[in-house]
Amino acid sequence: MADPRGFLKVRERQTQPRRPVPVRLMDWKEVYERQQAGTLHDQASRCMDCGIPFCHQGCPLGNLIPEWNDLVYRGRMEEASERLHATNNFPEFTGRLCPAPCESSCVLGINQPAVTIKQMEAEIADQAFDDDNVEPILPQRHTDQTVAVIGSGPAGLATAQQLTRAGHTVAVYERDDAVGGLLRYGIPDFKMDKAILDRRLEQMRAEGTRFRTNVAVGKDISWDQLRRRYDAVVVATGSTVPRDLPIPGRELDGVHFAMDYLTQSNRAVAGEEVADQIHAKGKHVVILGGGDTGADCIGTSHRHGAASVTTLAIGKEPPLERPGHQPWPMMPTLFEVQSAHEEGGDRTYLASTVEFVGEGGRVTGVTVAETEFVDGKRLPKAGTERTIKADLVLLALGFTGPEPAGLQQQAGTEFDDRGNVARDGYYMTNTPGVFAAGDAGRGQSLIVWAIAEGRACAAAVDKYLMGETRLPAPVAPTDRAISML
8 A cells, every 4th residue: 555644635536527518519529538647646545455445346347446546656557557457358448438336335435535446447548558558468378169259349348358368269240330339339439439449459359359240140140050150159249129118109200219319320420321310400309218328318419419408217316425225335326417417408307208299290299297106106197297399309218138039039048037148157048058248148237247247258158168267257147236135
C-alpha cells in the first residue's frame, strides 16, 4: 500500500470530466475526456488496500483492484496493465460500459465516496494501448482441437481469446457483416468509439483467432455441419429477443424496438447506407424503459436533432442515496444522471403505458396513466390517463432471452424455464460438446458477467477437450451478484 493515509488526505472523488453538452451534441465522439496523470495518482491513493477487499467480491471477474490501484499510485502503469489483464480480457470495455458493482462494494464507500475503480480501469487499459504494451499472447503449444464460438459479443470474444491462448484452433461465427455484436451495433460511439473495439480485435487476430462474418448458424451452415467440423461449440449469441408491449396501437408506424433504432444509427455513423433509417430528427420521441438502453436512445435522439425526448418508466423514481433494503456491499438502485440525461429530455416515473394513439396508420401519441400497486401488481390508475405527443416511440424494455428457432429445432438444445439455454454446472448444454456462455445462458445481464462467463466457459471447454485445464474460471453458471441472505 503506497500511502496508508491516502484516503484521509484525498477525500474528494474525481471522475473523468465530460465534454461540454453543446460541443458533444455536434458529433458522435466519446463523451468522457482522458483523466490527467496527477488526478489518477491522487484517486489511486484513496484505495485503502483493505484486509478484506470487498471490491473483489463485487466484481464477477475478481479483478485485483487494490493491487493495480497501488501500481497506478506508484506510476508503474505497465505493471498495472499486466495485473489488470490477468483477470480481464477487455478492461477498456468494462472501464467504459460496466456500471461498476465493484464500486458499490468498495469499503471506503461506507463513509466516503467510493474509489474511482472503473475510471482507473479504463485509463490503465488506454495507456497500455497508447504505449504499445498490449501485444498478442501466443499459445505455448498448439493442440489438434477445434472450437466454434457462435456470437462475437463480449462473452464470445472472451471465450475465443482464452481458448486460442490455450492452443486450440478457434473460429468465431458472426451473422452480421462485422465482428463485435452488441459492442459494435448496440453501443453508441459516444459511449465507446468503435476504434476501441477494433484495436482489441487486431490483437485477437494476431493471436490466431479466426472470424467468420456474414454466417448465420442454422441458415448458412447447419448445426450438423458445425458439429462434424468442430470438437466443441460454444453458444454465445446473447439475449436478443426484445420484450414487446402488446397494447392497442402497437402496429402503428413509428413504434420500434430500441435496438433496431440503435443498430441502424450505429451503422449510419460507421458510414454505411441504411435504407429507411429510423431517425429522430425533428420528432417528438418517447422512450419506454429507464435503463441503459433507454439512455442510449436519449443520447442518440439528441444527436439526431429530436424536437423533444421523453422517457417513461413504470417503476418508482430511485432514491439519491443507498436505500435500507440494499445495504453495503450490495449494488443499489439509485437515481442516476448519465451523460445522455445531462443532455436534456424529461423523465417520468410510475408511468403505465395504456395505448399508442395514431392517425393515418402512424403513431401520434402515447396514452399513459399513473401506476398503482394492487395485490403486488403494477396497474394503470383509472382516471389519471393523459396523452403525450409522439411521432417516434422506442421500446427499451429489455430482452427475454436468446432466439430459440435454430437452437431448438436444429440443435435440439433445451431451454430453462426463464427462456435461456439450459446448461449444467460446467456450462455444457444437454448436447455433449455444446456449451453456452453469457446472456444466452444467464439471461440479460452486465458486460462484466458476460466476460467472466466467457472466461469460465473457456476453462470448461478446455477441460472437456484435454481432460484438464489451467485456465481460470471466475464464476459458475449459478453465481449471482451480491444479495441479502
